[in-house]
Amino acid sequence: MSSRKKNILKVIILGDSGVGKTSLMHRYVNDKYSQQYKATIGADFLTKEVNIDNDKVATMQVWDTAGQERFQSLGVAFYRGADCCVLVYDVTNTKSFQNIKSWRDEFLVHANVSTPETFPFVLLGNKIDADDSKKVVSNKAAQELAASLGNIPVFFTSAKTAINVDTAFQEIARSALQQNQNDADAFEDDFNDAINIQLDNDTNSCSC
Amino acid sequence: MASILGLGESDLTTQLADTNRDTNDLSFLPSFYNDKTQCELKSQVISRALRKKENTLLCALGKSKCGFVNNDLRQKSWNTILNNQLILYSSPKEVNNTPHCDEKQIELDVRRSFGYVKDEVERNCLKKALKQAIVTFFRKYPTLRYYQGYHDVISVLVVVFCLDPKRNKISRNISGQRRKILYKCVEIFSLAYLRDFLMDSLDFPIDQISVIPLLIQDKDPQLFQRLQLDKQKPLYAIASVLTIFSHDMRPDITGANSIIFQIFDLVLCTHSMYTPLVLYANIVLALRDRINKEYTANIGNFDNDVDLVHAVVQKVLMQSINDEAPQSRQLWETVLDRTRSDYSIDPKLEKKACKFINKTSPLRTTASGRPQLEINDGYSLDKLIKKGIVLNNKKKDKVPKDTDGQDWNYDRLIKTSLLVGAASLALGACHQHGSLLPDTMATSHLDLNRIASSVSLVSDSLKHIINSS
Numbered sequence: 001m002s003s004r005k006k007n008i009l010k011v012i013i014l015g016d017s018g019v020g021k022t023s024l025m026h027r028y029v030n031d032k033y034s035q036q037y038k039a040t041i042g043a044d045f046l047t048k049e050v051n052i053d054n055d056k057v058a059t060m061q062v063w064d065t066a067g068q069e070r071f072q073s074l075g076v077a078f079y080r081g082a083d084c085c086v087l088v089y090d091v092t093n094t095k096s097f098q099n100i101k102s103w104r105d106e107f108l109v110h111a112n113v114s115t116p117e118t119f120p121f122v123l124l125g126n127k128i129d130a131d132d133s134k135k136v137v138s139n140k141a142a143q144e145l146a147a148s149l150g151n152i153p154v155f156f157t158s159a160k161t162a163i164n165v166d167t168a169f170q171e172i173a174r175s176a177l178q179q180n181q182n183d184a185d186a187f188e189d190d191f192n193d194a195i196n197i198q199l200d201n202d203t204n205s206c207s208c
Numbered sequence: 209m210a211s212i213l214g215l216g217e218s219d220l221t222t223q224l225a226d227t228n229r230d231t232n233d234l235s236f237l238p239s240f241y242n243d244k245t246q247c248e249l250k251s252q253v254i255s256r257a258l259r260k261k262e263n264t265l266l267c268a269l270g271k272s273k274c275g276f277v278n279n280d281l282r283q284k285s286w287n288t289i290l291n292n293q294l295i296l297y298s299s300p301k302e303v304n305n306t307p308h309c310d311e312k313q314i315e316l317d318v319r320r321s322f323g324y325v326k327d328e329v330e331r332n333c334l335k336k337a338l339k340q341a342i343v344t345f346f347r348k349y350p351t352l353r354y355y356q357g358y359h360d361v362i363s364v365l366v367v368v369f370c371l372d373p374k375r376n377k378i379s380r381n382i383s384g385q386r387r388k389i390l391y392k393c394v395e396i397f398s399l400a401y402l403r404d405f406l407m408d409s410l411d412f413p414i415d416q417i418s419v420i421p422l423l424i425q426d427k428d429p430q431l432f433q434r435l436q437l438d439k440q441k442p443l444y445a446i447a448s449v450l451t452i453f454s455h456d457m458r459p460d461i462t463g464a465n466s467i468i469f470q471i472f473d474l475v476l477c478t479h480s481m482y483t484p485l486v487l488y489a490n491i492v493l494a495l496r497d498r499i500n501k502e503y504t505a506n507i508g509n510f511d512n513d514v515d516l517v518h519a520v521v522q523k524v525l526m527q528s529i530n531d532e533a534p535q536s537r538q539l540w541e542t543v544l545d546r547t548r549s550d551y552s553i554d555p556k557l558e559k560k561a562c563k564f565i566n567k568t569s570p571l572r573t574t575a576s577g578r579p580q581l582e583i584n585d586g587y588s589l590d591k592l593i594k595k596g597i598v599l600n601n602k603k604k605d606k607v608p609k610d611t612d613g614q615d616w617n618y619d620r621l622i623k624t625s626l627l628v629g630a631a632s633l634a635l636g637a638c639h640q641h642g643s644l645l646p647d648t649m650a651t652s653h654l655d656l657n658r659i660a661s662s663v664s665l666v667s668d669s670l671k672h673i674i675n676s677s
Contacts, residue, residue, distance in 0.1 A: 071410070
């Protein structure tokens with residue numbers, strides 16, 4: 001069924017509880033920020049029309065997941081068919097940064113992506129509006145992590161003050177579109193192969 | 209006392225206590241009574257039922273139109289009903305100051321609670337009460353695990369118990385006595401109703417929500433077929449059910465009789481965790497036209513059916529809650545009324561559900577719809593443990609391993625669940641040697657001999673659990 005969506009980019013946001021996944025999604029989709037976001041239970045989603053490089057128009061479907069570890073087994077139900085995975089940590093929370101790799105690994109185990117080595121991830125270090133004294137994860141550490149995860153793009157964002165959120169999501173949309181097209185091409189190749197086999201068989205049967 | 213409207217309080221009591229009467233039916237009241245008058249009259253009857261300790265009547269009132277009417281009567285009623293539901297005794301020795309492993313998560317979720325309360329003093333007071341209530345409970349039961357959403361459920365209790373009835377506002381200072389009552393209600397409600405959700409795994413709540421598609425199939429097989437509800441786990445319902453709708457509906461702090469309070473009234477008065485499942489199925493059925501429309505419109509927009517059904521059901525449901533139009537409020541009231549008049553589970557359906565619901569689940573024990581605690585029905589706890597383990601081992605053998613990366617670690621969970629249950633029963637039973645609390649003595653249905661005879665059963669069960677752990 002993964003072939004049925006056209007121009008729909010499925011993006012999934014992962015990361016520890018309280019790093020700002022819901023805030024980032026709302027900032028991007030509605031350009032709003034509120035202190036009142038409640039903890040996400042299960043999964044929520046929002047959509048936004050995107051224009052990528054003034055060339056392609058698509059609908060981005062952003063799936064926001066629960067951060068609490070115990071909900072992880074439930075979140076995986078929504079990993080399937082994702083075109084891009086956004087990994088979020090909080091620059092004032094070391095643990096959330098340390099957990100990034102396991103969020104990525106967990107995603108790859110359950111998302112059943114066709115080519116795990118090229119699947120697009122984007123790393124976001126959120127809450128950069130916080131006082132410098134509170135920041136405990138350096139940009140350098142984040143860049144090193146991004147490099148070790150296969151040179152994935154990294155952005156330092158603030159959902160609260162809107163810093164870099166649009167830029168980050170432009171990149172997310174671009175990566176998702178690329179992935180979506182790769183998958184579509186692969187599907188078409190498979191489809192054509194199937195037709196070719198059928199034609200070959202037909203030819204053979206005629207010659208009999 | 210004769211009311212100025214010509215109908216005495218005791219006349220009303222007699223009418224409402226009539227067990228043959230549909231509890232949702234107030235039609236015996238003269239038709240010129242408007243809703244407000246009905247509620248005023250009902251308040252008097254509730255007060256009388258509380259005074260006279262008429263618990264059956266109290267439950268009948270809570271599950272009829274308008275529930276317990278206001279938060280002043282509600283806090284007294286909830287306290288009475290919960291304390292009759294599960295008998296727990298607390299002593300100062302039980303206070304545990306060792307932090308629970310989930311306290312960081314609790315702190316995080318409490319911090320973002322009550323964001324809608326404008327008055328900062330009130331907001332902080334509610335947050336403080338919420339945190340203390342949750343932390344006190346988990347420190348007392350360290351084997352249970354906190355889940356995101358538990359704080360939403362407890363927020364409802366906190367708002368109800370923090371109301372200052374004289375000012376009809378949130379108390380800025382909650383008395384020690386009130387706090388004790390709140391903690392006890394949180395404890396009983398959590399153990400009797402939310403136990404499945406407090407386990408180490410989501411398997412238990414997922415089993416519970418799996419009843420919803422069965423309910424929908426029973427009432428509307430076409431919708432069930434259309435959405436192919438048999439092909440997926442009903443994850444779209446998880447937030448609503450885990451929080452008994454309190455994630456979606458904020459508890460009003462202005463003293464209004466909001467829908468969320470009335471939902472809790474209904475759950476408590478039906479003594480059943482089936483009630484939120486029935487309510488969920490009923491709201492889906494009430495919204496079926498919108499769901500069908502959205503489903504058709506979005507069929508090509510999602511990667512797979514899980515995404516599509518989740519998104520459509522969630523979107524339509526949230527619209528019905530967030531929409532401030534009177535029709536939306538009316539819709540929920542209608543659905544609540546429908547659930548009040550028929551919350552029972554068809555025996556055939558219950559039988560089907562029992563095939564996958566764990567034997568130790570509140571749905572089959574403490575919140576199964578039967579008003580009394582299992583301690584009163586002489587149910588053998590030992591038998592329950594053995595049967596539960598056998599059943600789950602069978603289930604484990606049947607279920608292919610790691611379908612979605614889930615850990616089917618039932619064995620440990622059963623033991624934890626039963627240990628908690630047994631511990632609470634033991635606490636109650638052991639207290640037989642000391643003095644009983646006055647409100648316990650007052651419960652007419654309590655059979656002291658049976659409780660006494662359960663002491664040995666509980667202590668044997670505890671030994672069994674400890675030895676097999």
